[in-house]
Amino acid sequence: MEGEFFSLLGPSGCGKTTTLRCIAGFETLSEGAIALGGRRLDDRPPHRRDVGLVFQNYALFPHLTVFDNVAFGLRLRKVDKAAIERRVGQMLDLVDLPSLGARYPAQLSGGQQQRVAIARSLVLEPSLLLFDEPLSNLDLKLRIQMRYELRLLQRRLGKTAVYVTHDQTEALALSDRIAVLSQGRIEQIGTPSEIYERPASAFVADFIGSSNVLQARVRGDDGPADTAVETEHGLLLTIPRIPDVAGATVTLMLRPERFQMAGLSNGNAARTNRFTASVRDVTYLGEDLHLRVLASDRQPLLVSIKNSKGTRVIASGTAIDLAIDPEDIHVLRR
Numbered sequence: 001m002e003g004e005f006f007s008l009l010g011p012s013g014c015g016k017t018t019t020l021r022c023i024a025g026f027e028t029l030s031e032g033a034i035a036l037g038g039r040r041l042d043d044r045p046p047h048r049r050d051v052g053l054v055f056q057n058y059a060l061f062p063h064l065t066v067f068d069n070v071a072f073g074l075r076l077r078k079v080d081k082a083a084i085e086r087r088v089g090q091m092l093d094l095v096d097l098p099s100l101g102a103r104y105p106a107q108l109s110g111g112q113q114q115r116v117a118i119a120r121s122l123v124l125e126p127s128l129l130l131f132d133e134p135l136s137n138l139d140l141k142l143r144i145q146m147r148y149e150l151r152l153l154q155r156r157l158g159k160t161a162v163y164v165t166h167d168q169t170e171a172l173a174l175s176d177r178i179a180v181l182s183q184g185r186i187e188q189i190g191t192p193s194e195i196y197e198r199p200a201s202a203f204v205a206d207f208i209g210s211s212n213v214l215q216a217r218v219r220g221d222d223g224p225a226d227t228a229v230e231t232e233h234g235l236l237l238t239i240p241r242i243p244d245v246a247g248a249t250v251t252l253m254l255r256p257e258r259f260q261m262a263g264l265s266n267g268n269a270a271r272t273n274r275f276t277a278s279v280r281d282v283t284y285l286g287e288d289l290h291l292r293v294l295a296s297d298r299q300p301l302l303v304s305i306k307n308s309k310g311t312r313v314i315a316s317g318t319a320i321d322l323a324i325d326p327e328d329i330h331v332l333r334r
Contacts (some may be wrong), residue, residue, distance in 0.1 A: 001160075001176075001177075002160055003158045003159070003160055004160060004161075004176040004177060005151065005154055005161045005163065005174055005175050005176045005177075006160070006161065006162050006163065006175065006176065006177050006178075006179070007162075007163045007164070007165060007170075007171040007174060007175040007177075007178045007179070008020065008162065008163070008164045008165075008179050008181060009165055009166070009168065009171040009178050009179065009180050009181065009208075010166065010180060010181035010182055010207070011166060011182070011207065012166065013183075014181040014182050014183060014184065015181055015183075015184040015185075016164045016165075016166075016181050017132060017133075017164055019164075019181075020053075020130055020132055020162060020164045022034065022042075023041070023049075023051065023128075023130060023162065024046055024049065024051055024053050024130055025041070025042075025044065025045060025046030025049050025051075026046060029042050036049070036050065036051070036127060036128055037127060050126050050127045050128065051126050051127070051128045051129070051130055052121030052122060052124060052126035052128070052129050052130065053121060053130040053131075053132065054114075054117045054118055054121050054129070054130070054131045054132065054134045055117065055132055055134070056132045056133045056134060056136055056137070057137065058105075058113045058114060058116070058117040058134070059117065060105040060113060060116060060117060060120075061105075062104065062105050062106060063104075064104070065101060065102055065103060065104055066092070066097065066100050066101050066102070066103050066104070066105075066108070066116050067088055067092075067101035067102065069105070069116055069120055070088045070091055070092065070101075070116065070119045070120045070123050071084050071088045071123070072120065073120065073123065073124045074087060074088070074123060074124070077124075087123050088101070088119075088123060089101075091119035091120075091122055091123045092119060094119065094122070094153070094156075095115035095116070095118055095119045095153070096115065096149075097112060097115055097116065097119070100112065109142075110137060110138050110139075110142065111138060111142050111145070111146055114134055114135070114138070114146060117134070118134075118150070118153070122157070122159075126159075127159075127160070128159070128160050128161075128162065129154070129159050129160065129161040129162070130161075130162050130163075130164075131150075131161060131162070131163040131164065132164050133164055133165055133166070134150075135147060135150075135165075135167075135170065136165075136167070143170070147170055147173055147174055148173075150174065151173070151174050163175070168207065168208050168209060171192070172192040172195075172196065172208075173192075175191075175192055176191065177189060177190060177191055178190065178191075178192060178195050180195060180203075180204050180207065180208070182203050182207075187200060187201050187203055187204050188200040188201065188204050195208055196208055196209060197330070198330060199211075199253065199330070199332065200332075200333070200334065201332060201333075201334045202251060202253075202332050202334070205253040205330075205332060209255065210255070210256050210290075210302055210304070211253050211254070211255055211256070211302075212252075212253065212254040212255075212256065212301050212302055213251060213252070213253055213332070214231045214232070214235075214251070214252045214253075214254065214299075215231065215232045215249060215250075215251060215252075216229040216230060216231045216232065216237070216249070216250050216251075216252050217229060217230050217232075217247065217248070217249055217250075218242070218244045218245065218246050218247060218248045218249075218250060219236075219246060220246045221241070222238050225240065225241050226238045226239065226240060226241055226326055227239050227240070227241050227242050227244070229250065229252070231252070231299055233295075233296075233298040233299035233300070234296055234298055234299065235275065235295050235296050235298075235299040236275075236296075237252070237273050237324075237326075237329060238273055238326045239252065239326050239329045239331065240326055240327060240329075242331055250331055250332075251331065251332040251333075252329055252330070252331060252332070253329070253330045253331075253332055254301070254324060254328065254329055254330075255328065256290070256301075256302045256303050256304035257288075257304040257305075258324055258325070258328035259301075259303045259304070259305070259322050259323070259324050260305075260322070260323050260324070261305065261320065261321065261322065261323075272323050272324070272325055272326070273323060273324050273325070273326065273329075274321065274322070274323045275295050275296055275321075275322060276295075276296070276319055276320070276321055276322075277293035277294060277295040277296075277301065277303070277319070277320055277321075277322050278293060278294045278297070278317070278318075278319055279291055279292075279293050279314060279315065279316055279317060279318045279319075279320060280292045280293060280294060280300075280316060281316055282314055282315060282316060284307075285307075286307065287306065287307055288304050288305065288306060288307060289304070289305050289306075289307055289314060290302065290303070290304050291303040291304070291305065291314065291320075293320070293322075295322065303322065
């Protein structure tokens with residue numbers, strides 16, 4: 001859709017970068033077509049496609065200043081000097097580098113180099129922006145800062161952006177919509193919340209964030225709105241009503257952070273799933289604790305809980321009471 005931030009997300013080799021290169025004109029289509037604003041692109045050379053591309057390694061010319069790097073495309077198009085001065089100045093202001101035009105790439109930080117690459121792409125006023133993992137070379141703290149700035153910039157300009165990444169958190173934070181790819185095929189297209197909360201397949205559930213994917217057998221109806229199931233390791237759960245008949249096998253997804261210590265659960269007491277689990281391992285991550293537990297003695301689960309005074313005493317071998325609302329258990333259909 002026009003003006004949206006659209007991400008291509010998937011593991012290495014899934015086809016996301018190839019797709020981006022096809023849009024840019026650096027790869028040839030084997031079939032199908034590419035159109036932008038109703039105009040065919042695939043029969044045009046890259047420089048006539050009205051797209052701007054920001055490379056993973058920024059691809060700045062080391063012997064040119066920041067100003068000359070940004071001005072490079074304009075000079076190729078023989079834009080007059082006054083217009084170049086004006087447009088490059090506008091772009092450097094836009095990416096918050098107004099005083100660095102005389103510097104060379106080697107004199108810039110990674111984040112500043114990335115901004116120069118974005119300015120060079122924007123100065124040609126393309127209809128479509130393409131990003132090939134532009135944040136992957138930055139350290140974590142700067143990456144978080146730059147994805148925030150990149151999203152603000154895209155919104156200010158109202159440009160349509162296609163963004164390639166293998167980083168799930170990055171895609172969730174930046175995107176209006178995400179296409180999850182696997183082995184050259186699209187597994188699911190949706191908003192970040194749709195992709196995370198309601199994955200269309202076991203692959204998407206496993207690839208986006210952490211998840212518990214369990215095989216279960218339908219036992220039958222459990223009241224007017226629910227279905228009772230039993231996992232392969234004997235854990236009994238209530239889930240929202242599904243049409244599957246008793247005895248059918250279903251695949252469930254439970255996000256680790258949806259579990260609560262039973263005493264803190266705010267769900268419907270009559271419906272909430274409650275069970276005792278034995279802690280097998282604790283990973284301390286500052287804000288969170290990641291627990292590997294065995295529920296009902298046999299069902300392995302990954303549980304994520306917030307670090308607080310009540311959770312600091314949890315250690316391997318501890319018995320804990322857990323709860324999860326039926327609405328937080330998602331049935332995967334493929």
